[in-house]
Amino acid sequence: MTASTYHGLTMPKVSFFALPNATAGAAGTAPAPTSARRKIPLTQPLRHARYRRIWLANLVSNLGTWTQTFAAAWLVASLSNSASITSLVQTATYVPVFLFALFAGVLADAVHRPKFLFFCNLFNALCAGTMALLVWSGKVSSGPVLAITFCLGIGTAFILPAWQAAMSGLVEPDEVEAAATLNNLSYNLSAILGPALGGLLFGWIGPGALFLANALSFAGLLFVYWHWWQEGTPQPVARAAFGERFRLGVASALGCPRYRRILRNVCSVFFATIAFASLLPVFVRDVLQMRAGVYGTLMGCLGGGAVIAAFFLPQVRARVDKTGVLAGALLVYGAMLMAMPLTRSLALLMPLIVCGGMAWSATVSTLNAAAQLSFPAEVRARTLSIYLFVMSGGYVAGSVFWGRVADAWGVRAALAAAGACVMLNALVLMKGRSRHPI
Structure with missing residues (x-):
């Protein structure tokens, strides 16, 4: 459902901390944090039937997304020797989110979300199918691959605000943090299997079949959204003009000092951390001098670490404030980036990246859950779209910057510098x- 990062996103994709009340005012003013933090079991959000069905369908879709992410990155790395060109896969993924997220957030607060999400996911399925046909035509080059990746990013830009706002509304307010961790778990389970399968199958069945697999992986989400749409859920009534709703969303987000701090951290953190995803194909090809299977394995190690983290984060969450956990996670992730250039041994790299994946899960879940719970449902998609706008801006700038650094001074220097920034x-x-x- 999300691109690598969305992974959102990603994700699409943890405070072990006190959260603001979900009914905070439209200006986003959060009540003072309390010292008591109740532990919510990781699986508790799955008791809600609709959340459970979407979570399972999204797990399958995430598997397709990771397969596509792997295949596109390695295909472009195979077609070009430039680190800057290879890093443009991440740029093409996140530029659309940067361009359209604010508009998508305003739209998501005014449309029938199941119907809207159905058509957005259908668009992405068609884009993935087009990528498969392009490869099978035998005329594939970096430009068309990046163009279709950009189109997939457009679909994702419109999906993310509506999806995040919808998912946080399907569970109780005190379950949102657990739901965010579960969503990250879904994403990262797929992050283990998708690249691993891609690495095994890339040379056997080719990238075209992997792109087709991503197109088919949307079937479950389309089925769930179709049935939700047909249930006749009331459609939101837009009581104000688009411009007024847009201004309210921006004012709500930027008028909250705490949310401004979240946005500053999101921009600076994702600017630096995107170096891993952008430069890993070049690191495997030029430093390790290995092939697609190793790239898939190392991508899977990051996802594996994130999956491991999901099972102990609730315990950490109940004891440690979110700012401390976020800082600790960034120290670990930065150390991973700085240590990668120092070794060519897979026996050392694999556990190193697993640790980085654990830190990444904590980082993404912390920031995402804090953003989701900062505002009431009426403006949530709009304020989340600003979060996504800032996140994608960090990703876009970082992917271009670190690619240029790698071309000028080498991929080792670029990874070490990114680690220092983290x-x-x-x-x-x-x-x-x-x-x-935070």
């Missing part, structure tokens, strides 16, 4: 932990 973010967070919590 660790600097952690130190800044720790310094302001008591005065400016």
Whole structure:
């Protein structure tokens, strides 16, 4: 459903911390955090039938997304020797989110979400099918692959605000953090299997079949959204003009000091962390001098670490404030990036990246859950779209910047510099932990 990162996203994709009340005012003013934090079991959100059905369908779709992400990145790396060109796969994924997220957020608060999500996912399925036909035509080159990746990003840009707002509305307010971790778990289970399957199958059945698999993986989500749509859920009534709703969303987000801090951290963190996804194909090809299977394995290690983290994060969440956990996670992730250039041994790289995946799960879940719970449902999609806008801006700038650094000074230097930036973010967070919590 999401692209690597969306993974959102990704995801699409953890405070172990006190959260603001989900009924905070439209300006996003959160009540003072309390010292008591109740542990919510990881699987508790699955008791809600609709959330459970969407979660399972999204698991399958995420598997297709990771297969597509792997195949597109390795295909472009195979077609070009430039780190900058290879890193453009990530740029093409996130530029549409940067361009359209704000518009999509305003739209998502005014449309019938099941119907809207059905057509957006259908668009992405058709784009993935077109990518398969392009490869099978025998005329594939980097330009068309990046163009269709951009189109997939457009679909994702419109999906993410509606999907995040819808999912957080399907569970109780105190379950949103667990739901965010579950969504991240779904994404990262697929992050293990998708690249691993892609690495095994890329040379055997070719990238075209992998792109087709992604197109077919949308079937479950389309089925669930179709049935939700047909149930006749009331459609939101847009009581104000588009411009007024847009201004309200921006004012709500930027008028909240805590949310502004979240946005600053999102931009700086994702600017630095995108170096891993952008440069891993080049690192495997040029530094390790290995092939697609190793690239898939290392991508899977990051997902494996995130899956492991999902099972102990609820316990951490009940004991540690979110700012501290976010800072700690960034220290670990930064250390992973700085250590990668120092070794060519898979026996060392694999556990190193697993640790990085655990830190990545904590980072993404912390920031995402805090953003989801900062505002009431009436403006949630709009305020989340600003989160996505800032996130994608960090990703786009970072993927271009680190690709240029790698071309100028080598992929090792680029990874080490990105790791230093991540660790600097952690130190800044720790310094302001008591005065400016997330």
